[in-house]
Amino acid sequence: MKRSVVALALAIALSGCNLGAGNAPAPQTPASARAGGDLVAAPEVVSSHGVASFNLSTIVNSATNFPNFFYEGYLTAPTIRVHPGDTIVVNMSDDLNPGKGAGSDMNLHFHGLDVAPTLHQDDVLTMLARPDQALYYQIKVPVTQPPGLYWYHPHVHGETDYQVGQGGMSGAIVVEGMQDRIPALAKMQERILIVRELGRHGGEVVTAPFGSPSSSDGNDTMAGMEPMLSPIPPAANTPCAPLAIGDIVSVNSQVQPTIRINPGEPQFFRVLNATGHRTLDLSIDGIPLQLVAFDGYPLDVNPKNPAALTVSHVVVPPAGRVEFVATGTKSSELRTLCYDSGPVGDPDPMEILAHLRPTGASARVATASAMPPLRAARVDAGPLSAALPPPAATRLVRFSEDQVGYFYINGKRYSMNAPPMFVVHVGTVERWRIENETNQIHDFHLHQVHFIVEMENGVALPHAFWRDSVVVPPRHRRADGTWVPGSIELTADFRNPLIRGTFLFHCHILDHEDLGMMAKIQAI
Numbered sequence: 190m191k192r193s194v195v196a197l198a199l200a201i202a203l204s205g206c207n208l209g210a211g212n213a214p215a216p217q218t219p220a221s222a223r224a225g226g227d228l229v230a231a232p233e234v235v236s237s238h239g240v241a242s243f244n245l246s247t248i249v250n251s252a253t254n255f256p257n258f259f260y261e262g263y264l265t266a267p268t269i270r271v272h273p274g275d276t277i278v279v280n281m282s283d284d285l286n287p288g289k290g291a292g293s294d295m296n297l298h299f300h301g302l303d304v305a306p307t308l309h310q311d312d313v314l315t316m317l318a319r320p321d322q323a324l325y326y327q328i329k330v331p332v333t334q335p336p337g338l339y340w341y342h343p344h345v346h347g348e349t350d351y352q353v354g355q356g357g358m359s360g361a362i363v364v365e366g367m368q369d370r371i372p373a374l375a376k377m378q379e380r381i382l383i384v385r386e387l388g389r390h391g392g393e394v395v396t397a398p399f400g401s402p403s404s405s406d407g408n409d410t411m412a413g414m415e416p417m418l419s420p421i422p423p424a425a426n427t428p429c430a431p432l433a434i435g436d437i438v439s440v441n442s443q444v445q446p447t448i449r450i451n452p453g454e455p456q457f458f459r460v461l462n463a464t465g466h467r468t469l470d471l472s473i474d475g476i477p478l479q480l481v482a483f484d485g486y487p488l489d490v491n492p493k494n495p496a497a498l499t500v501s502h503v504v505v506p507p508a509g510r511v512e513f514v515a516t517g518t519k520s521s522e523l524r525t526l527c528y529d530s531g532p533v534g535d536p537d538p539m540e541i542l543a544h545l546r547p548t549g550a551s552a553r554v555a556t557a558s559a560m561p562p563l564r565a566a567r568v569d570a571g572p573l574s575a576a577l578p579p580p581a582a583t584r585l586v587r588f589s590e591d592q593v594g595y596f597y598i599n600g601k602r603y604s605m606n607a608p609p610m611f612v613v614h615v616g617t618v619e620r621w622r623i624e625n626e627t628n629q630i631h632d633f634h635l636h637q638v639h640f641i642v643e644m645e646n647g648v649a650l651p652h653a654f655w656r657d658s659v660v661v662p663p664r665h666r667r668a669d670g671t672w673v674p675g676s677i678e679l680t681a682d683f684r685n686p687l688i689r690g691t692f693l694f695h696c697h698i699l700d701h702e703d704l705g706m707m708a709k710i711q712a713i
Contacts, residue, residue, distance in 0.1 A: 225443070225444065225445060225446065225447070226443065226446055226447065227446060227447050227448075227449060228380070228382075228440065228441060228443065228446040228447065228448050228449075228543065229441055229442075229443060229446070230268070230381060230441065231263075231265055231266070231267060231268045231360065231361065231381070231383065231441060232260060232261065232263055232265070232267045232268070233267055233268045233269075233270055234267045234268070234269050234270065235270045236270060236271045236272060236275045236276075236277075239272075239274065239275050239276060240275065240276050240277075240278060241269050241270065241271050241275060241276070241277050241278070242277075242278035242279075243260065243267060243269075243278075243279060243280075244260075244279075244280045244281075244282075245258055245259070245260055245266065245267075245279055245280070245281045245282075246258070246259045246260075246281070246282045246283075246284050247259065247281070247282070247283050247284060247285055247295050247343075247358070248284045248285065249285055249286055250264060250356075253356075253387075253388070255351070255352075255355055255356035255357070255387070255388075256285055256295075256351075256352055256356045256358060257356065257357075257358065258358050258360065259284075264442075265360070265442055266341070266358070266359060266360025267360060268360060268361040268362070268363060268381060269341070269360065269361070269362045269363070270363045270365060271330050271362070271363070271364055271365065272330075272364070272365045272366065273330055273331065273332045273333065273334045273336070273364060273366065274330060274331070274332040275330050276327060276328065276329050276330065277299070277326065277327075277328040277330065277362075278325075278326065278327050278328075279297065279324075279325075279326040279328075280323065280324075280325055280326075281295065281297060281318065281323060281324045281325075281326065282318070282322075282323040283295040283318040283319060283320050283321065283322050283323065283324075284320070284321070285320050286320065293319070293320050294317055294318065294319055294345045294348065295317070295318045295319075295324070295343055295345065295352075296313055296316050296317050296318060296324060296343060296344055296345055297313075297324070297326060297341050297342070297343060297344070298311060298313050298341065298342055298343070298344035298636070299311045299326075299328055299339070299341050299362065300339060300340050300341060300342065300508060300657070301339035301340065301362075301484055301485045301510070301639075301657050302328065302330060302334065302339050302362070302364075303331050303333070303334055303637065303638065303639075303685050303687065303688070304328055304329065304330065304331065304637070304687060305329075305687045305688065305689070305690060306636065306637055306688065306690040306691060306692040307690050309325055309326055309327050310326070310327065310328055310329070311328065311636070311637065311692075312690075313344040313345075313636075313692075313693065314605075314691060314692075314693075314709075317345065330364060331685070331687060333572065333573070333685075334364050335364070335366075335485060335486045335487060335490055335573065335655075336364050336365060336366025336367045336369070336370060336487065337363075337364055337367060337482045337484075337485035337486055337487060337510070337512060338361060338362070338363060338381070338459045338460075338461060338482065338485055338510040338512055339361075339362040339363075339364060339485045339510070340359055340360060340361050340362055340383075340461050340463065340508075340510070341359070341360050341362060342358055342359040342360075342463070343358050346603065346605060346702075346703065346707070347703050348703070349465075349699045349702055349703055350465050350699035350700045350702075350703050353463070353465055353699060354386070354464060354465015354466060354507075354699045354700070355387065355388055355465065356387070357385040357387050357439075357442070357463065359383065359385065359461075359463040360383075361381055361383055361459075361461055363381070363459070364485065367457075367481070367482065367487065367512070369566065370487055370496075370565055370566060371481060371487075371496060371497070371563050371564065371565055371566065372566050373455075373514075373562065373563055373564070374457050374481070374514070374563075377455050377456050377457040377514065378450070378454075378456045378457065379456075379457045379459065380448060380456055380457065380458045380459065381441075381459045381461075382440050382441065382458060382459065382460045382461070382523075382542075382543070383440065383441055383442075383461045383463050384438065384439070384440055384460065384461065384462055384463060384464060384467075384469060384525075384542060385438070385439050385442070385463050385464055386436055386437070386438050386439075386464040386465065386466065386467045387436070387437050387439060388436055388437055428527050428528065428529040428530065428534075428536055428537060428538070429527040429536070429538040429539060430536040430538060431536070431538060438464075438467070438525075438540050438542065440542050440543050445541055445542070445543060445544060446543050446544070447543065447544045447545075447546050448523070448543050448544065448545050448546070449546060449547070449548045450515075450517035450545050450546070450547065451517050451547045451548060452517050452518055452519050452547055453516065453517065454516065454517045455514050455515070455516045455517075456514070456515060456516075456517070457512070457513075457514055458512065458513050458514070458515055459510070459512045460505065460510065460511050460512070460513075461510050462505045462506065462507055462508065462509050462510070463508075464507050465507060465698070465699035465700065466507060466535045466698050466699065466700070467507060467525075467535070467537055468504065468505070468506050468507065468528045468530055468537050468630065468632075468660065469504070469505040469506075469509075469525040469528070469537075470502055470503070470504050470505075470525055470526040470527070470528045470537075471502060471503050471504075471505060471511065471523070471524070471525060471526075471542075472501065472502035472503075472523075472524050472525075472526050473515050473521050473522070473523050473524070473545065474521045474522050474524070475518060475521060476515050476516060476517075476518060476521055476545075477499050477500065477501060477515075478499070478500050478501070478502070478503060478513040478514070478515055479497045479498070479499050479513055479514040479515070479563055480497060480498045480499075480500060480503060480511065480512070480513045481496065481497050481512050481513060481514065481563060482510075482511070482512035483509070483510070483511055483512075483654045483655065483656055484509055484510050484639065484654075484655065484656045484657045484658060485510060485639075485657070486573070486639060486654070486655035486656075487565075488652075488654060489565055490573050490574060490655055491573075491574075491641060491653055491654065491655060492574050493652075493653065494652055494653070494654065496563055496564055496565035497514070497563035497564075498652065502526060504528065504660065506632040506658050506659065506660045506697065507632050507658070507697045507698055507699070508632065508634055508657075508658040508697040509656075509658045509659075514563060515545075517545060517547065518545075519547060520544075520545070520546055520547070521544075521545040522541050522542075522543070522544055522545065523541070523542045523543040523544075523545060524539060524540065524541055524542060525537070525539065525540050525542060526539055527539045530629055530630045530663075531627075531628050531629035531630050531662075531663035532628045532629070532663070533627075533628045533629045534628075534629030534630055534663070535629075535698070572684060572685075573639075573655070573682070577618050577641075577680060577682070578617070578618060580617075580618055580619050580620040580680065581614060581617035581618065581619055582613070582617070582619045582620075583619065583620045583621070583622070584611060584619060584620070584621045584622070585599075585621075585622050585624065586598060586599065586621060586622070586623045586624065586633075586694075587599050587600070587624045587626060587674070588623065588624065588625045588626065588627060588631045588633075588661060588696065588706060589626045589627060590627050590701075590706075594704060595704055595705050596696065596701045596702075596704045596705045596706035597705055597706065598610065598694075598695075598705075598706055598707065598708045599708070601708065602704075602705030603695070603702075603705050603706070603707040603708060607708075607709065608709070609691055609708075609709040609710055609711035610708040610709060610710065611708075611710045611711070612710075612711045612712075612713060613681075613683045613710060613711070613712050613713070614683065614712075614713060615683055615684070615685070615686055615688060615689055615712050615713065616683070616684055616686070617683050617684065618680050618681065618682050618683060618684065619680070619681050619683065620678070620679075620680055620681075621640070621678070621679050621680075621681050622676060622677075622678050623661050623676060623677050623678075623679070624661075624674040624675070624676045625661040625662060625663055625664060625674055625675040625676065626664055626674045627663060627664065628663050628664065629663050630660050630661060630662060630663055630675075630698075631660075631661045631696040631698060631701060631706065632658055632659070632660060632661070632696050632697040632698050632701075633658065633659050633660075633661050633677070633694070633696065633697075634657060634658045634694065634695060634696070634697040635657060635681060635694045635710075636692040636693045636694065636710075637685075637688040637692045637712070638657075638681060638682050638683060638685065638688060639655040639656060639657050639682060640655070640656060640657070640659075640679040640680060640681040640682060641653045641654070641655055641656075641679060641680045641682075642654065642656055642659050642677055642678075642679045643678055643679060643680065644676075644677065644678040645662065645676070645677050646662060646665075646675060646676055646677075647676065656679075658697050659677060659679070660677075661675055661676070661677050662675035662676075662677075663675050683712055688712045689712050689713065690711070690712060691709055691710070691711045691712075692709070692710055692712070693707055693708070693709060693710065694707070694708060694710055695707030695708070
């Protein structure tokens with residue numbers, strides 16, 4: 190599809206036109222959800238009497254030909270607000286037209302929540318709605334769930350890039366309690382920013398080329414395929430090159446919206462990277478960021494960390510979340526800086542995500558030089574804060590790819606029929622080493638649990654945070670000319686008894702996942 194056509198279609202979608210989808214009602218976007226304008230928050234579902242319940246449908250946006258969530262007249266998913274111990278109830282109907290081809294099946298993954306991978310909960314292996322079918326979810330949020338930012342999105346193998354990356358099907362989940370944990374946050378304006386990159390690959394449907402996701406016999410290995418270990422071609426990737434034709438980066442479905450923040454005013458930013466490919470390197474011009482949480486977990490859930498850490502920028506991979514405080518100046522820009530994803534990786538150029546501007550007369554207020562102190566009101570005494578036991582096992586996970594375009598974990602391409610690659614024991618922790626044998630980054634994600642990242646390329650990290658998604662650097666060349674895989678080392682936490690069952694780990698660069706870089710894990 191030509192760039193002008195895609196750009197026009199997305200502009201129409203963002204401008205508030207009526208859109209039809211078969212026999213579905215003609216939904217409308219909010220009038221202010223257009224290019225520019227003040228930031229508009231997503232609609233919200235707030236738990237009442239311990240339950241957050243809503244209906245969600247999936248339709249085809251006829252202006253873009255991509256699937257969309259449809260909620261109460263909005264072509265977007267609501268933000269879900271719950272407390273630890275609450276229940277999320279979702280009735281989801283699949284109203285997609287099978288004649289559209291790829292992307293017509295549907296399910297949900299509740300990314301980052303420490304919940305069960307079983308029927309009617311976070312089960313992405315057996316729960317699947319086809320057109321005109323529905324799914325019922327009843328997600329019990331653990332009472333031990335750390336407060337923070339999580340999210341939900343479809344997880345249909347072979348279709349995730351099309352649905353989540355290109356179509357932008359995603360919504361935020363807020364587990365309340367951060368403002369109780371760090372009282373200074375309670376007095377601040379909260380900003381939930383969902384960054385999406387719509388229309389990847391020029392708006393064309395890109396799916397796994399090996400047929401039906403369920404047709405494989407489980408023996409898709411690298412036999413006969415040469416791994417991508419050949420010399421790097423010159424100028425294979427220019428990290429700051431423009432985005433692919435048709436790509437549009439948005440915040441809350443708006444292009445470069447304005448965030449109103451007065452000089453000297455601190456605000457609480459909660460940012461979700463809901464893109465399929467884009468690694469964000471977040472920065473606000475001239476303003477330091479006070480980090481308080483990664484991937485839903487407050488920094489000091491690991492008691493070795495402070496409650497807040499001041500940085501000039503922060504890298505957030507696809508699926509990652511970061512929460513921070515920034516104090517306003519007279520005028521500034523929220524950017525993602527150029528990020529080098531490796532010699533053959535996706536280009537991640539600098540982009541302005543949003544404009545930070547004061548309101549009216551407040552522009553004359555002098556900028557405050559001091560940032561508010563962010564101190565935890567209490568130290569979490571829960572199981573995540575306890576000293577970790579010795580690892581019960583060690584694992585090696587190797588990411589590789591071939592010259593045809595398939596991706597592998599430990600030499601195997603994902604199959605729905607394959608047995609679990611690893612079997613872990615509930616109540617234990619394990620030491621995992623993730624090696625990247627390719628010339629581009631990958632994004633390691635483990636369902637159901639979090640992990641502490643401790644080393645990168647053999648170097649200990651200064652702060653060990655709980656994460657559920659992390660960049661694995663590409664391979665590099667030693668001084669003697671030999672190649673060394675990029676690597677991270679982490680401790681994965683399988684102590685939660687709720688996780689019994691079978692779930693997944695994979696690269697969250699979504700075409701890599703669709704093309705095979707995923708495997709099953711069974712917790713017993």
